[in-house]
Amino acid sequence: MATLSAFSSSAWPNPNPNSDFLSHHPPLDEQIDLSACDITNNEADEQPHDPYLAPTSIQSPNFDPSPPSLLHVSFNQDYGCFASGIDRGFRIYNCDPFREIFRRDFDHGGGIGIVEMLFRCNILALVGGGPDPKYPLNKVMIWDDHQSRCIGELSFRSEVRGVRLRRDRIVVVLEQKIFVYNFADLKLLHQIETIANPKGLCEVSHGAGSFVLVCPGLQKGQVRVEHYASKRTKFVMAHDSRIACFTLAQDGQLLATASSKGTLVRIFNTFDGTLVQEVRRGADRAEIYSLAFSSTAQWLAVSSDKGTVHVFSLKLNLENLGSDILNNNTADPNLAVTPSNSSLSFIKGVLPKYFSSEWSVAQFRLVEGSQYIVAFGHQKNTVVILGLDGSFYRCKFDPAIGGEMTQLEYHNFLKPEQAF
DSSP states (O other), X not given: OOEEOOOOOOOOOOOBTTSOSBTTBTTSXXXXXXXXXXXXXXXXXXXXXXXXXXXXXXXXXXXXXXXXXXXXXXXXXXXXXEEEEETTEXXXXXXXXXXXXXXXXXXXXXXXXXXXXXXXXXXXXXXXXXXXXXXXXXXXXXXXXXXXXXEXXXXXXXXXXXXXXXXXXXXXXXXXXXXEEETTTOOEEEEEEOSOOTTOOOEEOOSSXXXXXXXXXXXXXXXXXXXXXXXXXXXXXXXXXXXXXXXXXXXXXXXXXXXXXXXXXXXXXXXXXXXXXEEEOOSSOOOEEEEEEXXXXXXXXXXXXXXXXXEEEOOOOGGGGGGTOOOTXXXXXXXXXXXXXXXXXXXXXXXXXXXGOOOOSEEEEOOTTSOEEEEEOSSTXXXXXXETTSEEEEEEOOTTTOEEOEEEEEEETTOGGGTO
């Protein structure tokens, strides 16, 4: 999932996938009833203790009409919505059709540096940010928008770098440590030490099956994969240089990684750590901002500081990943264009690896100078792009022809007049 930026208690009900996000916001279609709970988990010693048809705008009495400063933007787990943290609160948007569906402007301002959604339910994880943070940077606030207030918090000794939510887990990322909590009662279940991780890199699977977590290892270029169902830990030496970005497929079977060089993206089987495919973004160095698998893991999208979003074709036999079987012939040539390396395939092993690389099928050019994250849209062969400048793009690519994507729509989600 792309992102640009225990005390005893009564049990929390598990997230219910069949209920609504907010009673007054039908499109946000899950709801968790936490009305009886006020939970504080002060992790001081770092040890476990035993809607949208009528968008809502909650604004402070001292409403500031000036454009907000964007501190954070991230997709939810199924890429159907995205959240933005701003210098005075947060916003929630629907991707297709694009529309602002919800906002919270706090009294007396207060910046939100991290907003983590839980699919489309009423529970959010918030962390303060910006020059005037709403909450301390070392706390994760569990916000229940059904009650319009925080109903729990997790406190740490250092700043929170990232948060990931599952229906059964809360994962908090610090600079060199990761904590995994049970969602129902905030009990600390697992601690993981990592190499310095200022970006808060961490991903979790979101499928109905087993829980897979990926984070940096303890060495440069190393990725750690935790399979909680089978209680297995796998270390993958993904790159020679520092890990800059990674993402997981929804079911946790595939892992895509990029290093600080930003030229190659590698796809691994998380079951045994084997490399199953390698694609090339370009020849010169770049900072990779985000990676995203399509829902079927047929495509991989990449955004970087070069101002171009790339879409790569993945030729994987997903049914046999557990046995490390890679099927390069599963793609129908009439359905997906072959990356532009076929004419040079005969010289593999003769000339440098660059000449036999797999290149992107489709591209979309953006304005350089801003950071962008990317995800696949719910409509077939579409890509959604979000920028820290407030830009929203929805584009379409042709899997048979490839080349430049077609822009379907553009919005600036920071402008109030475009929100309603």
